Amino acid sequence: MGKNKNILSDKQLSKKNAIIKAAIEVFSHNGFHKAKISHIAKLANVADGTIYLYFNNKENLLVSAFDGLIEDILIEMRSKIALEKTALDRFTKFIDLHVGIFTKQPAIARFLAIELRQSPDFYDLYPSYNPLKEYISYIERLIIDAIKENSIRSIDSKALTVIIFGTMDFLLTEWSTKKQSFSLEDMKDKIVDIIRWGIRIK
Amino acid sequence: MGKNKNILSDKQLSKKNAIIKAAIEVFSHNGFHKAKISHIAKLANVADGTIYLYFNNKENLLVSAFDGLIEDILIEMRSKIALEKTALDRFTKFIDLHVGIFTKQPAIARFLAIELRQSPDFYDLYPSYNPLKEYISYIERLIIDAIKENSIRSIDSKALTVIIFGTMDFLLTEWSTKKQSFSLEDMKDKIVDIIRWGIRIK
Amino acid sequence: MGKNKNILSDKQLSKKNAIIKAAIEVFSHNGFHKAKISHIAKLANVADGTIYLYFNNKENLLVSAFDGLIEDILIEMRSKIALEKTALDRFTKFIDLHVGIFTKQPAIARFLAIELRQSPDFYDLYPSYNPLKEYISYIERLIIDAIKENSIRSIDSKALTVIIFGTMDFLLTEWSTKKQSFSLEDMKDKIVDIIRWGIRIK
Amino acid sequence: MGKNKNILSDKQLSKKNAIIKAAIEVFSHNGFHKAKISHIAKLANVADGTIYLYFNNKENLLVSAFDGLIEDILIEMRSKIALEKTALDRFTKFIDLHVGIFTKQPAIARFLAIELRQSPDFYDLYPSYNPLKEYISYIERLIIDAIKENSIRSIDSKALTVIIFGTMDFLLTEWSTKKQSFSLEDMKDKIVDIIRWGIRIK
DNA sequence: GATGAATGAGTTTTCATTCAT
DNA sequence: GATGAATGAAAACTCATTCAT
Numbered sequence: 001m002g003k004n005k006n007i008l009s010d011k012q013l014s015k016k017n018a019i020i021k022a023a024i025e026v027f028s029h030n031g032f033h034k035a036k037i038s039h040i041a042k043l044a045n046v047a048d049g050t051i052y053l054y055f056n057n058k059e060n061l062l063v064s065a066f067d068g069l070i071e072d073i074l075i076e077m078r079s080k081i082a083l084e085k086t087a088l089d090r091f092t093k094f095i096d097l098h099v100g101i102f103t104k105q106p107a108i109a110r111f112l113a114i115e116l117r118q119s120p121d122f123y124d125l126y127p128s129y130n131p132l133k134e135y136i137s138y139i140e141r142l143i144i145d146a147i148k149e150n151s152i153r154s155i156d157s158k159a160l161t162v163i164i165f166g167t168m169d170f171l172l173t174e175w176s177t178k179k180q181s182f183s184l185e186d187m188k189d190k191i192v193d194i195i196r197w198g199i200r201i202k
Numbered sequence: 203m204g205k206n207k208n209i210l211s212d213k214q215l216s217k218k219n220a221i222i223k224a225a226i227e228v229f230s231h232n233g234f235h236k237a238k239i240s241h242i243a244k245l246a247n248v249a250d251g252t253i254y255l256y257f258n259n260k261e262n263l264l265v266s267a268f269d270g271l272i273e274d275i276l277i278e279m280r281s282k283i284a285l286e287k288t289a290l291d292r293f294t295k296f297i298d299l300h301v302g303i304f305t306k307q308p309a310i311a312r313f314l315a316i317e318l319r320q321s322p323d324f325y326d327l328y329p330s331y332n333p334l335k336e337y338i339s340y341i342e343r344l345i346i347d348a349i350k351e352n353s354i355r356s357i358d359s360k361a362l363t364v365i366i367f368g369t370m371d372f373l374l375t376e377w378s379t380k381k382q383s384f385s386l387e388d389m390k391d392k393i394v395d396i397i398r399w400g401i402r403i404k
Numbered sequence: 405m406g407k408n409k410n411i412l413s414d415k416q417l418s419k420k421n422a423i424i425k426a427a428i429e430v431f432s433h434n435g436f437h438k439a440k441i442s443h444i445a446k447l448a449n450v451a452d453g454t455i456y457l458y459f460n461n462k463e464n465l466l467v468s469a470f471d472g473l474i475e476d477i478l479i480e481m482r483s484k485i486a487l488e489k490t491a492l493d494r495f496t497k498f499i500d501l502h503v504g505i506f507t508k509q510p511a512i513a514r515f516l517a518i519e520l521r522q523s524p525d526f527y528d529l530y531p532s533y534n535p536l537k538e539y540i541s542y543i544e545r546l547i548i549d550a551i552k553e554n555s556i557r558s559i560d561s562k563a564l565t566v567i568i569f570g571t572m573d574f575l576l577t578e579w580s581t582k583k584q585s586f587s588l589e590d591m592k593d594k595i596v597d598i599i600r601w602g603i604r605i606k
Numbered sequence: 607m608g609k610n611k612n613i614l615s616d617k618q619l620s621k622k623n624a625i626i627k628a629a630i631e632v633f634s635h636n637g638f639h640k641a642k643i644s645h646i647a648k649l650a651n652v653a654d655g656t657i658y659l660y661f662n663n664k665e666n667l668l669v670s671a672f673d674g675l676i677e678d679i680l681i682e683m684r685s686k687i688a689l690e691k692t693a694l695d696r697f698t699k700f701i702d703l704h705v706g707i708f709t710k711q712p713a714i715a716r717f718l719a720i721e722l723r724q725s726p727d728f729y730d731l732y733p734s735y736n737p738l739k740e741y742i743s744y745i746e747r748l749i750i751d752a753i754k755e756n757s758i759r760s761i762d763s764k765a766l767t768v769i770i771f772g773t774m775d776f777l778l779t780e781w782s783t784k785k786q787s788f789s790l791e792d793m794k795d796k797i798v799d800i801i802r803w804g805i806r807i808k
Numbered sequence: 809g810a811t812g813a814a815t816g817a818g819t820t821t822t823c824a825t826t827c828a829t
Numbered sequence: 830g831a832t833g834a835a836t837g838a839a840a841a842c843t844c845a846t847t848c849a850t
Binding site: 440441442452453456461462 | 822823824825826827
């Protein structure tokens with residue numbers, strides 16, 4: 001929103017969105033390298049060349065699709081999480097939402113968990129930027145708040161962020177690649193329990 | 203494991219190993235798609251065509267390289283872990299070794315954390331096989347043992363496996379992509395503390 | 405010359421001229437193949453599509469631009485040359501004007517000397533027409549007159565035309581490509597001297 | 607000859623030459639931009655990709671073809687011209703050879719006169735190098751020698767070079783584009799006469 | 809078995825041209 | 830007439846794979 005230098009008409013915007021939607025679909029199913037621009041174009045009901053009116057190249061289309069996705073997800077999360085009173089509740093809510101979103105949209109889960117990393121030099125191209133940064137730093141802020149609020153003990157926020165994001169990411173990957181063969185909700189609850197109470201005998 | 207149909211002479215075996223070694227090197231540095239067979243061949247000091255005497259295709263070379271790697275790592279781990287007496291010690295040792303191995307060989311860390319996933323349809327082609335499966339199931343067995351031994355509480359072993367592997371995987375990815383800018387050892391200790399004791403106020 | 409089938413209003417004519425002017429500019433700087441219609445349109449302050457209301461295609465635009473240019477140049481030359489009394493003076497004046505025009509407008513020199521030839525099949529498409537024909541035949545007529553007037557000896561007019569045009573053309577090309585590094589005027593005087601007196605020892 | 611870093615086998619050399627020959631043929635008939643690599647490959651009886659084993663890209667193929675051509679022509683010229691005793695004879699011989707070579711190989715004449723200039727940024731890419739330089743400086747040296755030998759009067763050698771090369775170049779262009787409709791030999795004699803004696807009445 | 813020259817399928821991207829508004 | 834968004838044909842180039850030597 002407001003990222004484009006040129007103002008786009010409603011019609012153009014919807015065309016751009018159609019392309020992004022198609023791109024996520026195709027990237028999710030085929031991965032970056034096997035995804036063909038012509039396939040995305042067909043799915044979006046536009047000509048191949050039209051894609052290049054809105055995006056500089058294939059790589060840029062992937063990044064744009066990703067950016068829009070993360071932004072949308074964060075907007076949705078922020079508004080829902082804001083309703084929670086305590087930091088711990090917000091943190092718990094975040095995990096619920098994270099799981100919920102991807103349960104409803106497995107293609108997006110797959111896209112974020114796997115295909116995104118297939119972009120050439122994804123990490124090399126964005127060494128400091130790291131496109132997931134915003135999402136990750138959002139997690140860290142929730143953790144810091146919860147510590148301040150004294151609802152979780154004073155642990156290293158970065159360490160917990162790594163645990164939360166890494167666990168979620170891999171959980172999603174497993175669930176995606178195993179064709180949703182297990183209950184994401186169940187698994188989530190068990191994981192939250194472990195992170196909450198630890199593994200030690202009381 | 204009877205993987206090779208034909209018995210290979212020592213000379214051939216060393217040639218095959220040279221290719222695998224070169225493949226890991228090149229895949230690690232360039233990723234699957236940007237890695238060139240000719241580059242691997244040059245590094246292994248063989249002709250391009252020779253690679254096809256030992257491997258069916260590029261994909262197969264990746265998988266073979268990966269298999270060999272995981273196997274080597276597990277062999278090393280098993281022998282060292284066997285010396286530990288309790289399951290909990292073995293589990294702790296595993297995490298130490300996991301971090302230690304990748305600290306010493308960042309290229310391999312990068313290979314496993316990132317490049318491996320760039321294989322086209324990696325997960326689709328090997329849905330049941332899942333190349334990480336052996337490694338992951340090794341973790342799960344360690345956990346089950348520790349529970350039996352009553353040194354950790356009776357939690358869902360799959361859930362903890364997801365936490366352990368996911369956290370480790372993401373930690374590695376971050377460390378690799380951020381050019382080893384933070385201490386892996388330090389972070390590991392903090393993470394282990396959280397997983398051991400949980401995040402709740404005592 | 406009745407080139408345009410439809411009568412154009414003044415407004416349209418100025419629009420057409422603006423396009424031609426922009427076309428010469430862009431063709432001169434980028435050459436035929438690298439010149440973009442959209443660039444010409446922007447420079448002429450019209451929409452891309454508008455160009456196709458006045459010209460059939462890119463090739464046609466080049467030819468039209470060229471035609472206009474040659475016509476303008478010849479009109480200017482004729483009026484100035486008409487003031488000279490003898491054929492030899494007219495001939496000398498022509499060479500002066502030729503050099504003068506391109507000295508003042510190097511982009512046009514470049515256009516005529518180099519870019520014009522980059523049109524696909526320029527010579528195949530217009531075998532008899534030869535777009536330079538008018539300009540060249542003007543030279544030849546000046547020569548024939550000078551011979552009749554007995555101010556130059558009775559030589560083959562076509563041969564001298566080839567010498568004059570070829571020498572001028574190459575001189576221009578050299579001067580254009582060498583970024584005007586030498587004095588066109590100086591060189592012209594030396595060339596005229598040689599053509600006038602020959603190379604033989606007296 | 608000896609330009610390539612890697613030594614090529616006879617077989618490879620003949621393949622490379624076949625490609626160059628085909629390239630000159632195709633470039634001559636279609637011009638640089640309309641010439642298709644696939645067409646050149648077909649004519650040379652090799653696969654498209656094979657061309658890229660010997661040349662970096664299309665532009666490079668054009669330049670290589672050109673270089674080889676000029677070199678071959680100069681070698682032939684030098685050996686034949688060396689037999690002439692006086693500088694003036696050598697100079698005259700040069701013009702004879704120049705015309706003779708292109709009379710026998712019109713495609714090459716066309717290539718050098720027209721298509722060569724269609725390479726993108728031909729002059730911009732080789733501002734100082736100017737690939738025709740060697741040929742042109744050869745002409746200039748012949749002229750300087752003739753002046754020293756006192757067989758032509760002491761004129762500006764650069765100016766005469768421009769006249770000779772420019773005239774020859776345009777003569778060739780005319781002859782090529784007009785499908786050899788006039789006698790090159792005849793025209794040459796007339797031109798030489800004019801340059802020798804000048805245009806003035808004795 | 810080993811070689812590496814040769815192959816040719818495959819895909820992004822450009823941009824002249826069109827046509828609905 | 831004018832616009833400019835949309836079109837889609839076209840082609841250079843790469844590189845995994847093959848196979849004659």
